[in-house]
Amino acid sequence: MMAFFWQRAVVLSLAAAMLVYADMKLDCSPDTVTVVWTEGRSQADLSLFRLGSCFPTSFSATQAVFRVDFNDCNFRRLVTGDYLMYSNDLTYGSSSDSQSLAFTHPVVCAFARPKDWYPMIYDPVFSTHGVGHLVFHIALMNDDFSGPAESTTFALGSFIPIMASVSQKTHQPLLLLLEECVAATTPELQPESPVYPIIANKGCLVDSRMSGSKFEPRQKSSELQLSLQAFRFGLGQEVFIHCKLVAWDPNGLDSTKKACHYVKEHGWELLDNYAYSTLCDCCDSDCKSRRTRNIESGTRGVAQKAVLGPLTITDETS
The missing domain is CATH 2.60.40.4100 (Zona pellucida, ZP-C domain)
Known part of the structure; x- marks a missing residue:
């Protein structure tokens, strides 16, 4: 299953200047996603990053890393046309003593929709909807x-x-x-x-x-x-x-x-x-x-x- 993703530049105008000093790398796989945010501003506290409801899997002075399942972190699933998409928000919530402004960045992974995947409005003849065995x-x-x-x-x-x-x-x-x-x-x-x-x-x-x-x-x-x-x-x-x-x-x-x-x-x-x-x-x-x-x-x-x-x-x- 081939995956691709889109990264829009910024969704909040306040973040525009801040993202000049940052870089986000996204690795989508069928069940999981890895997000690596590299920060160039020394005053940023990377422990304040969240991916949906999830805390960073690990972080350092310059990087916040998330390695998570699509079943976690409140990912949203959307089926549109021939694609199955998972989306979430990477957010930075600045603390009261921080000079960095809070902002949000979209995280989207899209996959070619499996041929045997059915949306829930249908009632195919098998015990569960979706792909795979529980x-x-x-x-x-x-x-x-x-x-x-x-x-x-x-x-x-x-x-x-x-x-x-x-x-x-x-x-x-x-x-x-x-x-x-x-x-x-x-x-x-x-x-x-x-x-x-x-x-x-x-x-x-x-x-x-x-x-x-x-x-x-x-x-x-x-x-x-x-x-x-x-x-x-x-x-x-x-x-x-x-x-x-x-x-x-x-x-x-x-x-x-x-x-x-x-x-x-x-x-x-x-x-x-x-x-x-x-x-x-x-x-x-x-x-x-x-x-x-x-x-x-x-x-x-x-x-x-x-x-x-x-x-x-x-x-x-x-």
Whole structure:
């Protein structure tokens, strides 16, 4: 897939003089982009650069570097004619003690539209829209989510770090959600199986109502991190966590496609945008959709069931 890009000189008149002393290099690939901004002004603080919502991957006295996925940093996707375009804004926000003015510069990558890519107004006969195959993952992590857990035993009241993700490859950007999770003492759920509800009601972290469990701030749209406080259910036994993972159109969130947790003294909050926390108002009742077509129709996303475990919760005080 061949990529090309356009760089307009400046979008703000205030930036015109400043860009004389700067240079931007852009390297577009099918899944990622590298932006290197080289600055000639000694008074500029390159840590103040942002690509959409992302901080620089690295920076020095003269360069700010971003190496990011199109699924991150709030890239905008546009299909026009024979091209699939990803666009964003490189911004510089000057600090109060800086002599440099704030400005914005466009970042655009365009690709020849794949022949088997369909815009969402169509309904082709396959389970997901876009290009590529979705692969879901769920795993126990170490305390800072930087790698896999070294142990599957957790003390009662400690936190169990869990990360779910979806590998999207060249698929259109999707948001990873956990629609439902329950704990059980068996690797397969049966109708009569005793369960402990963790996430229910279409994305409500119900366990956070009575514990310190919470969703961690999202690092990537394709990942979801959960700090689950170890519970008494299945104490001392093997415990399996059964979840329904959903990869969903990020522009299609509603009361049935969301990630909500309960924050003490604040109530239910939406992980991805606090301003829209009213989507979580149904978490104490019944979250229903007004849409007649649901996720199984494949119109806006895809779901996958997964099992995590076994893990063991112990009571060190007994």
